[in-house]
Amino acid sequence: MRNLSVAAVLMVSATAIALSPARANELDVPVMELASDDLDTCALGKVAGLKKDGDGFLAVRSGPGTNFRKLDEIHNEDIVWLFEQKGNWIGIVYGVGYDMNCSAVDHDRPVPHRGKKGWVHENWIEFLAG
Template sequence: MRALLLLAALALPGFARAEEAPLAVPIVIPGEIGKDACSTQGRLMGRADQDDQTIAVRNGPGDNEPFKEIDRLREAEPVLVCERLGGWSGIVYGSDLPSCRTTAVLPVTREYVGPCQRGWVPSRFISTDAP
């Protein structure tokens, strides 16, 4: 029993690291102290061509290799837009957007790594109040 518990304890940290795997194209947020790097909030707009009304989140800004689907989000899901690259938006999302820690505390431009989820979606599927 003790050996089983030890194996479980050793496996969990590796599993957590796999969940936090870097994106193929990271979402980079600027380091302006006290400013929210992902200040544009939006909602995903539905896609009539998808029966399940979801939008694919990818690990980079593109539909083809090397970028892979990493998640699917429902229509009307709230997101924070952190970066735009071509026709794609780097987003942060999760159940509690205010706790996503996108406000800079150091004057350093950096890759967003959490605690919320992140990825890339086509910009045309995001409805925002801001440009």
Template sequence: MRGMALLALAGALVLGNDVARADEKVSGECLISVRGRTYRDGPCRITLYRGGGFLAGGGRGGEYFATVDIDAASGGAQAFWNGAEAESHAHDPLGDVVRQGGCWVNAKARVCAWRPGTRPRAEAPAFDEAPRVVPTAGSGSIDVPIVIGGSEKFDACTGAGHVVGLDPQGDGFLSVRSGPGGKPYSELDRLYNGSQVSICDEKGPWMGVVYGPRSMDCNTGTPWATRMPYTGPCKTGWIHSRYVKATAG
């Protein structure tokens, strides 16, 4: 099993309801993220192989591409990519992966492919929407991942809430940090009164949350049978529970 990927379990999986021809090349969008770093995110070529496998990316050295191979007998899947050096072959194993919406993921990687117009998009909020998510200049990555799932019955994140109690005459924001605490964990983002979050993990007074615009599907409202770190498509981080009012869970 090697160099191809995904849509064998259903031509409808990521690329819609079309039945792919052998070695069909289509235009679309790809996302390849490994160990918390995104190597590719945007337009790409997708090659569909007989039996449902696919190659996300052009398959040439100098650009990033990845494959997901599916075992027809077991239904299991494995991902490969061409490594951080963007080599000419997808020889670097990413391990066993499971499907989450339009992506196949595990604890260290995410490989996604979409036909044009089918990728979930965040929409600009209306002017009367109270919740705000405002990015900061921070460019750090998360140090303590938000681990979710582990049940075939319950949603991957069973809690929800919104930010409250921030003093508009003070800083007026709640820091989203890379771990459950202050220093040495870095500030990744900032939330404001009314910002909505999914509560997915807890360590002492700190909550591990997933959040994004209301229109974005963060893939946390369905069961994940396998417990693993959350890697997207929404933002994630740690916030202090003092400023969160739980509304579910």
């Protein structure tokens, strides 16, 4: 009976680790900050055009495509910082408002900035500046 209790505790612990928020926020494809001849590495955008009678949210995914895990949902008027683009998908940082430094970098690197990161479809992003 004691072995059964230990096994149950281990199973519950393994499940908790598998479902932990850290895993939920991991990207399958990292968002990259790309080096480019003294140009800013990102642009400012916002979520726009979501129909109020539709889903009402834009899915943030762990990679550039619908086959990747959904990490989060963002909504009309939410501010996003736009980094690299792969096809119709844009790598973003969000949850930081207007506070982002997009100064030029000398080599490509995964986006090091604070904030949530993920991938969204370009159809629902309005370019504001950058």
